[in-house]
Structure formats: C-alpha cells, structure tokens
Amino acid sequence: MKKDMILEKSNLSYWLRQLRKEMLLIGPMHGENGDIVLKTVENIHEIVLDCPALIPSPKEFLFPQKEEMFGFSTEGTKNYRNSKRRLIFGVRSCDVSAIGLLDRFYGGKFIDDYYTARRENTVFISVGCNKPDPTCFCNGLGTGPFLSSGFDIQFSDLGDRYLVEIGSEHGLSIVKKFSHLFSKPQKSDYDDQYEAILSSHAMFEKRINLENARQKILSGSVEDSFWAGVAERCFECGGCVYECPLCTCFNVIDRKYSAIEGVRLRNWDTCMFRGFTKMAVNVWPAEKKIMRTKRWYFHKLLYYPEQFGRFGCVGCGRCTITCPGRIDMATIAYRLKVGNNED
Ligand code: SF4
Numbered sequence: 001m002k003k004d005m006i007l008e009k010s011n012l013s014y015w016l017r018q019l020r021k022e023m024l025l026i027g028p029m030h031g032e033n034g035d036i037v038l039k040t041v042e043n044i045h046e047i048v049l050d051c052p053a054l055i056p057s058p059k060e061f062l063f064p065q066k067e068e069m070f071g072f073s074t075e076g077t078k079n080y081r082n083s084k085r086r087l088i089f090g091v092r093s094c095d096v097s098a099i100g101l102l103d104r105f106y107g108g109k110f111i112d113d114y115y116t117a118r119r120e121n122t123v124f125i126s127v128g129c130n131k132p133d134p135t136c137f138c139n140g141l142g143t144g145p146f147l148s149s150g151f152d153i154q155f156s157d158l159g160d161r162y163l164v165e166i167g168s169e170h171g172l173s174i175v176k177k178f179s180h181l182f183s184k185p186q187k188s189d190y191d192d193q194y195e196a197i198l199s200s201h202a203m204f205e206k207r208i209n210l211e212n213a214r215q216k217i218l219s220g221s222v223e224d225s226f227w228a229g230v231a232e233r234c235f236e237c238g239g240c241v242y243e244c245p246l247c248t249c250f251n252v253i254d255r256k257y258s259a260i261e262g263v264r265l266r267n268w269d270t271c272m273f274r275g276f277t278k279m280a281v282n283v284w285p286a287e288k289k290i291m292r293t294k295r296w297y298f299h300k301l302l303y304y305p306e307q308f309g310r311f312g313c314v315g316c317g318r319c320t321i322t323c324p325g326r327i328d329m330a331t332i333a334y335r336l337k338v339g340n341n342e343d
Pocket residue numbers: 240243244245246300312313314315316317318319320328329330
C-alpha cells in the first residue's frame with residue numbers, strides 16, 4: 001500500500017503528543033555525552049529534528065543487546081516476551097532497509113517470537129536524509145537516502161512541511177485517526193521532494209560498489225594475504241558487529257538466582273570474538289583471526305546475497321566510525337577493487 005499526505009511542521013508536535021497517549025514514543029534526543037541517541041521521549045520539544053544521518057541504529061529496540069527471555073523456578077516458567085506498543089520516530093532510510101532484512105531473518109523460516117512480538121507492536125517513522133554524513137554510502141546500494149517502499153511512514157523534509165508517505169498498514173493506523181492534521185500533496189510538493197533527493201545524492205562523498213567487491217571475491221583472485229592484512233589490524237573488539245544494524249548473532253545463557261530459580265538471557269554475540277561458537281570439546285570453528293575477519297566479509301558480500309538476494313550491508317557507515325583498526329566495509333570494498341591492502 002502507498003498513500004501520501006502533507007503535514008505542516010507546526011502540526012508535528014501536536015500529532016506526536018496525541019500518539020504518545022497511546023504508545024511509547026522513542027526519538028532522537030541528546031544523550032548524556034552530548035551525542036544524539038534514540039531514547040524514550042519525555043519532552044517532545046527536545047526531539048532533535050535535524051539530527052545527523054548517523055544516529056545509533058534502532059536494532060536495539062527490536063533485538064536488545066541483553067534480554068531476559070524467561071524465568072524458571074521449581075514452580076514452572078514465566079515468559080518475559082515484550083509487546084509494548086511503540087512509535088520510533090526519526091530513524092534513517094538505511095536503518096529501515098536493515099529492518100526489512102532483520103524481518104526476513106527473524107521472521108522467515110525460523111520465527112523468533114521475541115523479535116516478532118516487538119516488531120508487530122512497533123511503528124517506524126523514518127526521515128529521508130537531506131544531508132548524508134561523509135561516511136554514508138547507501139546511495140550505491142539502493143538503501144537510501146530516500147526509499148520508494150519498505151517503510152511504515154517516510155517523511156521528506158520540505159522546509160516548512162513534510163511529505164508523509166505511508167507504506168504499511170502499521171503506518172496508516174497512526175495517521176487515519178488524525179486525518180484532519182494532514183492535507184493532500186500538490187505537484188509542487190513532489191517537485192520539492194525530487195529536488196531534495198537529487199541534492200542529497202550530489203552530497204555523497206563515497207561511491208561504493210559492493211557488487212564489484214563480490215565479483216572480485218568470486219573470481220578467486222583475492223589471496224589470503226589480503227585477509228591477513230585485514231586481520232592484522234583487527235583488535236577483536238566486536239564494535240563493527242555491535243554497531244552494524246544487520247548483525248544478528250546472539251548467545252544464550254542461564255543465570256541462577258537461587259537454588260530454585262533463575263533466568264534465561266540472550267546477549268548480542270560477535271563472530272569477531274575467538275570464542276564465538278566454541279564447542280564443548282574445545283574446538284573453535286574459526287580459531288584464527290584471519291578466518292573470522294574473512295568470514296564477516298564473506299557473510300555480508302557472498303552469503304547474504306545467496307540467502308536473501310541482498311547484501312548484508314546497507315551502507316550506514318557505522319563500521320567506519322567504530323573500528324579502531326580502520327577496517328570497514330567501504331574501505332575493504334575499495335581495497336578489493338584496487339587490489340591493495342596498504343594504508
Ligand atoms: S557493514 Fe558497516 S556500513 Fe554496512 S551496514 Fe554494517 S555497519 Fe553499516
């Protein structure tokens with residue numbers, strides 16, 4: 001489904017206030033360290049409307065870094081599945097594209113009830129990027145800076161108003177009760193959106209073609225020495241995996257609170273850690289660092305396209321910002337292209 005409306009900026013605060021009566025509102029806000037993070041909105045006027053493209057990924061709200069799955073005791077089990085209704089405002093197109101893939105991963109052949117319960121109760125309003133960050137490269141992947149489908153609601157900032165594109169029943173459900181706040185778009189609104197899209201595309205500093213990188217790997221011409229050079233710079237901190245809006249690995253542990261009760265937890269895990277998928281017989285499937293770094297890139301560049309028909313990367317650039325070893329998807333794709341792994 002697709003339905004377009006116009007929302008005057010002066011009506012946004014009122015609309016969000018009304019929606020907050022029915023659901024938890026999460027949006028980009030100043031964090032404790034002066035950064036901008038997605039968090040529960042206490043004061044609507046504090047939402048950072050003009051935030052940079054690179055706010056932290058909303059993955060945490062569907063797949064928390066740490067969650068209690070269920071409690072157990074001699075009395076039985078107690079499920080902690082979370083299904084609170086939430087509106088997450090101000091996410092970016094690359095993250096909406098990532099959520100589309102997370103939906104297929106967690107809601108496909110094997111359904112993850114914890115993820116699905118949260119997803120079914122969460123509506124996302126994304127804002128197309130009028131000004132991409134220098135590290136962004138979604139433009140080469142079709143995952144931003146604006147989307148033509150795959151969103152609940154997409155806002156395009158047209159100065160004094162937003163073009164509001166509704167792309168799902170979820171999205172429609174939070175608009176139709178307040179239809180008096182919206183008006184019908186005119187041709188000039190679409191013209192202004194088109195200008196914003198062209199202007200945004202012209203601002204990208206990176207042009208990364210992951211298909212070239214994939215073909216290079218498939219050709220068999222990438223020597224292990226290339227991956228050894230990558231591994232040498234990896235500190236095994238796991239930052240790239242944690243920050244990536246698409247990485248989905250987790251570990252499950254049981255924590256005992258007393259002789260008769262405990263809780264099952266799941267935590268994000270990372271394939272960059274040596275102990276990842278370590279087996280009880282003291283065997284590591286990817287014991288050497290070169291195997292682990294190579295596997296991350298093979299997963300994103302080869303196995304995702306095989307499984308989902310899309311790369312396991314949406315070009316958000318977070319690995320570029322995060323990695324202390326200057327290893328990131330954009331750099332690796334570039335180095336694969338030029339066949340050089342030197343600084
Ligand atoms: S691999 Fe890097 S650029 Fe690609 S989606 Fe993950 S964090 Fe973003």
